[in-house]
Amino acid sequence: MSVPPPQVTATTELSAVGRSRPLPNGLAAFLVFLASGAVLVLETVALRLVGPYVGVTLEVTSSVIGLALAAIAYGAWFGGWLADRRDPRTLLAPALVLAGIAAAVTVPVVRYAGEVLRGGAASAILLLTAIAVFVPAALLSSVTPLVVKLQLGDLNRTGQVVGRLSGIGTLGGITATLATGFVLVAALPSTVIVLLVAVALGVTGLVLAVYLRRQDRAGLPGPARTRSVVAVVGLVGAALTTVAPNPCDVETAYHCARVEVDPQRSSGRTLLLNSAQHSYVDLDDPTHLEYAYTQWIGAVADVAAPAGRRLDALHLGGGGFTVPTYLSATRPGTANLVFEIDGGLVELGRRELGVREGPQLRAVVGDARVLLDGEPARSRDLVVGDAFGHLVVPWHLATREMAAGIRRVLRPGGIYTQNVIDYPPGRFIRAEIATVAAVFPHVALVAPPAGIAGTQGANFVIVASDAPLPLDALRARLDGLTEPAAVLSGPALTAFVGSARVLTDDYAPVDQLLATA
Known part of the structure; x- marks a missing residue:
């Protein structure tokens, strides 16, 4: 069984x-x-x-x-x-x-x-x-x-x-x-x-x-x-x-930040973000602009209106607050509004870079794109774009829609100047100029000759307005600087931009354009 x-x-x-x-x-x-x-x-x-x-x-x-x-x-x-x-x-x-x-x-x-x-x-x-x-x-x-x-x-x-x-x-x-x-x-x-x-x-x-x-x-x-x-x-x-x-000396919500004393200038301070030089401030002389690109932006501000006249200026990105303090020193009574996303940098500026807020300088912590929407139309004479994530302009601040928002807040004849970093073959700067030119009828570029020739990476400063730009006065100011800078406009600028595509909120591959070939 x-x-x-x-x-x-x-x-x-x-x-x-x-x-x-x-x-x-x-x-x-x-x-x-x-x-x-x-x-x-x-x-x-x-x-x-x-x-x-x-x-x-x-x-x-x-x-x-x-x-x-x-x-x-x-x-x-x-x-x-x-x-x-x-x-x-x-x-x-x-x-x-x-x-x-x-x-x-x-x-x-x-x-x-x-x-x-x-x-x-x-x-x-x-x-x-x-x-x-x-x-x-x-x-x-x-x-x-x-x-x-x-x-x-x-x-x-x-x-x-x-x-x-x-x-x-x-x-x-x-x-x-x-x-x-x-x-x-x-x-x-x-x-x-x-x-x-x-x-x-x-x-x-x-x-x-x-x-x-x-x-x-x-x-x-x-x-x-x-x-x-x-x-x-x-x-x-x-x-x-x-x-x-x-x-890092200070780790903020967005950056690894450090402030170094200039060994050649006891009052000089260099702000490093993620180990890259970002800003330079002279605590004793706010009119001192150490870096070439800040000198170019300063030159744009100098010719934006008659000497000494106050301006209503908006700054997209604070960093070391170099340009706002320069405008306060050279144009007394200027109202500087700074949009800085990193509250830790604002605190660091107050503590170590001599930033003093008051009638001539006000810092608002937040995203520049979002804060820009709340600004009244035709309220600013000058807008300075100097916002970076490491060495890259945040993509949403580099689009045609952003440029349109900037033009909205500028008064007639007001000037927008933007700092851009790029490397050969220069795809991003060309695309960004095309983008700004899609909104502003008058555009120029300030850059070192080697940067324009595409032989080295460089800072580029875009200048734009709805009215003809004071290019002769700008060139005269640039000629007095120690580092040579060329100004491109008109057909020469059109040839430099070539067939670069306009950046939009739907298409802005900033990091890829910035990458070297």
């Missing part, structure tokens, strides 16, 4: 494959929420860690997002692979502790590597962003499949378990993204944020190890010597952060 084989149900089949006891639902949800959230915190902060060395451009942002997604993909795949071959309960605590160590080591490694990779070439961007985010993000992304495997005690509830934990992980990422962008970055330096994440992961991993060891002796594996080595590596990584080169 034969005995029928035992029936195999979904539950018994799964228990035969994975015999580890599931975690309490609350603990499982917490681990997934924490791991997913930590990935998004590190991804957000990574952009600020690499910015001082390779800039904050579309390519850098894309690299951070792309490499973080790659880390998530590979980490989840590897975590699932391990979960099928090892008891996940023995892997969870090590994954968290190692992720914490990797996060702690990230800051000094990025700073040392950044000094070597400084510049912005594509290979440098990819390598530095990989250093900043890949390893800790991959380790953290392995946590979810390990937890999922532990919780799958019944195949009939697979969809419910996977769906719930996936949703919790997504909520963790959303919460971390919003908290980092709105709260953490504004309140804490990037170094502190990363170290806090590292500590949270390390402590969670150690507590989890103790808990699991009490439950079934499945905590941190390996001999005590190995665990000691891991702990020492983590401590050394955190300690290196204190001695690693720091490019």
Whole structure:
């Protein structure tokens, strides 16, 4: 008489494959929420860690997002692979502790590597962003499949378990993204944020190890010597952060900022943003304009109206407030309104660059494009565009729609002057001139001869108005400067622009146009 084989149900089949006891639902949800959230915190902060060395451009942002997604993909795949071959309960605590160590080591490694990779070439961007985010993000992304495997005690509830934990992980990422962008970055330096994440992961991993060891002796594996080595590596990584080169004196919501004293001029101050020279201010002489492009903008302001007459001026971007203080000194009674998106720079200017607000200078913190819409029509004699994200004009400030908004607030005969940085082959400056010329009937360009010839990168200053420009007076002012500058207008400017396409809110690939060929 034969005995029928035992029936195999979904539950018994799964228990035969994975015999580890599931975690309490609350603990499982917490681990997934924490791991997913930590990935998004590190991804957000990574952009600020690499910015001082390779800039904050579309390519850098894309690299951070792309490499973080790659880390998530590979980490989840590897975590699932391990979960099928090892008891996940023995892997969870090590994954968290190692992720914490990797996060702690990230800051000094990025700073040392950044000094070597400084510049912005594509290979440098990819390598530095990989250093900043890949390893800790991959380790953290392995946590979810390990937890999922532990919780799958019944195949009939697979969809419910996977769906719930996936949703919790997504909520963790959303919460971390919003908290980092709105709260953490504004309140804490990037170094502190990363170290806090590292500590949270390390402590969670150690507590989890103790808990699991009490439950079934499945905590941190390996001999005590190995665990000691891991702990020492983590401590050394955190300690290196204190001695690693720091490019920032002040970390604002948007920039890594530093003010340096000019060794050749005791009253001179240079403002560096993301390690690039941004502004120069002479605390004793506000009429001193150190950089050639500020001298050109000053020359435009000098010929915008009879000497000494007050102006109503609007400045898109404050930086070191060099031009507003120049106008206040050369044209007493001038009303300067400055739109600066970075409130930290305004505070830095007050503290170290001699910025004094009053009837002649008022700073408003906010996005220039948004604030411009609130300005009355025909209220300004002069608009100065000098807003940058690293070395790039923010794309929404470089479009035809933005130029139309500027013309709206200018009085008849008022002048718009815009600073632009570009490199050979000069695609962005040509497109920006075409864009401004699509709104203003009279446009000229001030630039060094080498920049116009396309043999070197340079600052370019666009000058535009609805009335004929005082070009003869401008050329006379420029002739008195130490650095040569050419003025292009009319057919010569048309030939320089060529077939460049007008930038609009629907099409403004500023970063790509600025990239060298």
